[in-house]
Amino acid sequence: MRYTIAQARILAGLTQVKMAERLGMSEKTYIQYEKYRKVFRMNDGMNFSRITGIKLDSIIFFNPKLQINCSEEEVG
Numbered sequence: 001m002r003y004t005i006a007q008a009r010i011l012a013g014l015t016q017v018k019m020a021e022r023l024g025m026s027e028k029t030y031i032q033y034e035k036y037r038k039v040f041r042m043n044d045g046m047n048f049s050r051i052t053g054i055k056l057d058s059i060i061f062f063n064p065k066l067q068i069n070c071s072e073e074e075v076g
Contacts, residue, residue: 036063
């Protein structure tokens, strides 16, 4: 099973404020990640995975539609 960032956070029983604190960032910045307006760096993604207790490869860290658009632009 795969989880969005928000689903993983909720499954861990954390609020956006608490998750932001645990990751060492502002709530506003964290929300940008949860809305897929920013992409986690690998070390932050690994930390997020550790905090939630969900395997790294079970968390969706990017919006697949954005990934497709970026890939098409590079090719075209």
